[in-house]
Amino acid sequence: MTKVVLPELGQGIEKATVSYWYFKAGDKVKEKDDLVELTTDKATFNLPSPCQGILSELMFQEGDTVNVGDILAVIEEG
Amino acid sequence: MWFEVFDLGLTDFHKAWEFQKDIFARVKGGLLESGLIICRHNPVITLGRSADRNNILVGERELIQRGISICEVQRGGDVTYHDPAQLTLYPIFNLNYLKKDIHLFLRQLEEVIIRLLGDCGIEGKRYPGKTGVWVDKEKIASIGIAIKSWISFHGLSINVKKYGLDNFCLIRPCGMDIRMTSLETIIAKNITIDALKETLVCKFEDVFSSAYGQTVKASPVKEEVGR
Numbered sequence: 001m002t003k004v005v006l007p008e009l010g011q012g013i014e015k016a017t018v019s020y021w022y023f024k025a026g027d028k029v030k031e032k033d034d035l036v037e038l039t040t041d042k043a044t045f046n047l048p049s050p051c052q053g054i055l056s057e058l059m060f061q062e063g064d065t066v067n068v069g070d071i072l073a074v075i076e077e078g
Numbered sequence: 079m080w081f082e083v084f085d086l087g088l089t090d091f092h093k094a095w096e097f098q099k100d101i102f103a104r105v106k107g108g109l110l111e112s113g114l115i116i117c118r119h120n121p122v123i124t125l126g127r128s129a130d131r132n133n134i135l136v137g138e139r140e141l142i143q144r145g146i147s148i149c150e151v152q153r154g155g156d157v158t159y160h161d162p163a164q165l166t167l168y169p170i171f172n173l174n175y176l177k178k179d180i181h182l183f184l185r186q187l188e189e190v191i192i193r194l195l196g197d198c199g200i201e202g203k204r205y206p207g208k209t210g211v212w213v214d215k216e217k218i219a220s221i222g223i224a225i226k227s228w229i230s231f232h233g234l235s236i237n238v239k240k241y242g243l244d245n246f247c248l249i250r251p252c253g254m255d256i257r258m259t260s261l262e263t264i265i266a267k268n269i270t271i272d273a274l275k276e277t278l279v280c281k282f283e284d285v286f287s288s289a290y291g292q293t294v295k296a297s298p299v300k301e302e303v304g305r
Binding site: 008009010011012013017019020034037039040041042043044045046048 | 126127128152153154155178179180181182183184209210221222223224225226227
């Protein structure tokens, strides 16, 4: 099981908004697939999948605010 | 870091978007360190990820009559308008060579415009939380970027010609009740857009070299006629 965590996006950036999920829970994902798009200020940032597997859980919905270090999703590797 | 400069001239938004994707793929694949696309767009309203369609203040029929198209795009931000009176720049910069910091990058894009304005004797300003460049209370340059694999795309536009400002009344730019201005409006004389291109490239070199503590250098401008 791999937890997908919101990484550091830059100095002074503590949170971002989930703007788009490229997959839904239960979908297969490959390593480096765009997983989720986040928005901060006037920038969107695409977070890639860290591994291949089944996206078992999305912890936030589009429109939610997330903090750096928050777990965004869980992937069952394989 | 080297960045290759591509001048598309006047082009449709969709064609420039296809070109952005092409350069992005070349940067991601290691064929280019980075790229900077310079162009002007035919009239278009673009909607960023945070856009509210209510910020387009007129109906589709009026937009068609005025020859303005609408595009949804992957950049951050709300609604904006482009036309040939602006110079638009798309820095496809590999931040893995510079620093993985979104806000630092946004501030440098603002700095490029502020220094260009400084050369014209104009004081460009930032307002915290309102990304872009302002002259007094009016906005002169808009910024909206996207980042994938720590490579940037989309970018910034500066209003140059006076005639382009009229159509901003059709939208609430960036979702705000603001006034836009242009270089020509402020300095009250004719400006040739092409004359600004080389200066802007030099500003990118200076600003990014200084901010990231390394030499950031442009290749000679490539004409990409017919795009």
